[in-house]
Amino acid sequence: MTKSDYMTSLKKHLTQLTKAEQDDVIEFYTEYIEDAEFKTESEIVTNLGTSKQLAHKILADYSIQAIENDKDQVQPASSKSKLKLIWMILLGILSTPVTIPGTILAIILFSIVLIIVAAFTLFMLALILSGFLIGVSTLYSGIVFLFLQPFTGLFYLGVGLTSTGIALLIIYISLRVWQKLLTSVIHSVHKIYQKFSHHQSSVKEAI
Amino acid sequence: MNIQASSEILDGLVLSLLTKQDYYGYAITQEIQHSIKISESTMYPVLRRLRNKKWLTTYDQSYQGRNRRYYRITDEGITHLKEILIAWQVYQKNLNQIFRKVEIPPIREKKGSQHD
Numbered sequence: 001m002t003k004s005d006y007m008t009s010l011k012k013h014l015t016q017l018t019k020a021e022q023d024d025v026i027e028f029y030t031e032y033i034e035d036a037e038f039k040t041e042s043e044i045v046t047n048l049g050t051s052k053q054l055a056h057k058i059l060a061d062y063s064i065q066a067i068e069n070d071k072d073q074v075q076p077a078s079s080k081s082k083l084k085l086i087w088m089i090l091l092g093i094l095s096t097p098v099t100i101p102g103t104i105l106a107i108i109l110f111s112i113v114l115i116i117v118a119a120f121t122l123f124m125l126a127l128i129l130s131g132f133l134i135g136v137s138t139l140y141s142g143i144v145f146l147f148l149q150p151f152t153g154l155f156y157l158g159v160g161l162t163s164t165g166i167a168l169l170i171i172y173i174s175l176r177v178w179q180k181l182l183t184s185v186i187h188s189v190h191k192i193y194q195k196f197s198h199h200q201s202s203v204k205e206a207i
Numbered sequence: 208m209n210i211q212a213s214s215e216i217l218d219g220l221v222l223s224l225l226t227k228q229d230y231y232g233y234a235i236t237q238e239i240q241h242s243i244k245i246s247e248s249t250m251y252p253v254l255r256r257l258r259n260k261k262w263l264t265t266y267d268q269s270y271q272g273r274n275r276r277y278y279r280i281t282d283e284g285i286t287h288l289k290e291i292l293i294a295w296q297v298y299q300k301n302l303n304q305i306f307r308k309v310e311i312p313p314i315r316e317k318k319g320s321q322h323d
Binding site: 035 | 231232233234236247248251252254255256259271274275278
């Protein structure tokens with residue numbers, strides 16, 4: 001593998017970025033490697049990491065700067081793009097050569113957070129589903145009874161509409177909570193990442 | 208044992224360096240590495256952030272048949288650097304209130320027992 005192979009491979013791992021951003025990265029590191037006079041692939045890898053590790057670090061930094069810009073914006077990012085940010089920072093952490101206990105700790109923290117988010121999502125889904133089931137079934141009985149016993153029918157219709165309304169309300173609340181939850185996950189992930197980044201050389205020394 | 212530099216401190220170091228002259232990417236890493244330990248892949252995101260914030264600009268110059276990108280501090284960058292320097296003075300002063308008063312106590316020898 002030569003210098004240009006390293007760059008080709010680096011670019012391949014940066015497909016999430018725009019063409020201009022990719023070119024900027026490639027230009028910077030091509031120049032950097034020339035100036036640093038790294039001759040062989042192993043020299044490049046020793047100093048910059050493998051092309052995949054370097055790409056993950058760059059992507060994680062892009063995500064973090066996106067979060068920082070996001071703080072100033074009125075329009076919040078969508079849940080999907082937030083999940084993508086979390087994933088990119090996670091890759092960045094994992095590709096940073098840190099001590100094994102550090103990595104394990106990070107993985108455990110992430111698992112716990114993911115489990116909490118998943119449990120919350122499931123719980124809310126169950127609530128919404130049961131709300132709708134009760135709502136629809138009582139509405140149905142309400143309509144049927146309306147012709148046989150009008151007052152019982154009206155009662156059932158009322159109960160049905162109320163529980164459908166509650167289910168809709170829960171959907172709204174859980175969406176809001178979910179957004180908040182994701183935002184706080186991103187910020188905590190961001191903090192963890194900052195602990196690990198920038199300082200590979202000092203970590204190496206500590207081992 | 209190393210004390211980790213925060214991204215504000217890295218920003219301040221790079222901006223300070225650029226007040227002397229314009230530098231290219233590798234030279235900036237080299238200069239900063241004289242003072243603190245940073246990895247080779249630290250500088251790209253720092254420079255990108257500083258450029259996005261308009262605290263520095265770049266221009267290209269050819270060198271031995273290839274391109275070199277130089278970084279130059281802007282007026283906004285100078286203003287920001289002043290803020291960092293003030294914040295640093297305050298930070299340093301506050302911490303020194305504790306550090307300067309420290310008298311290192313002699314290390315107590317262990318007597319083989321965990322109870323105190």
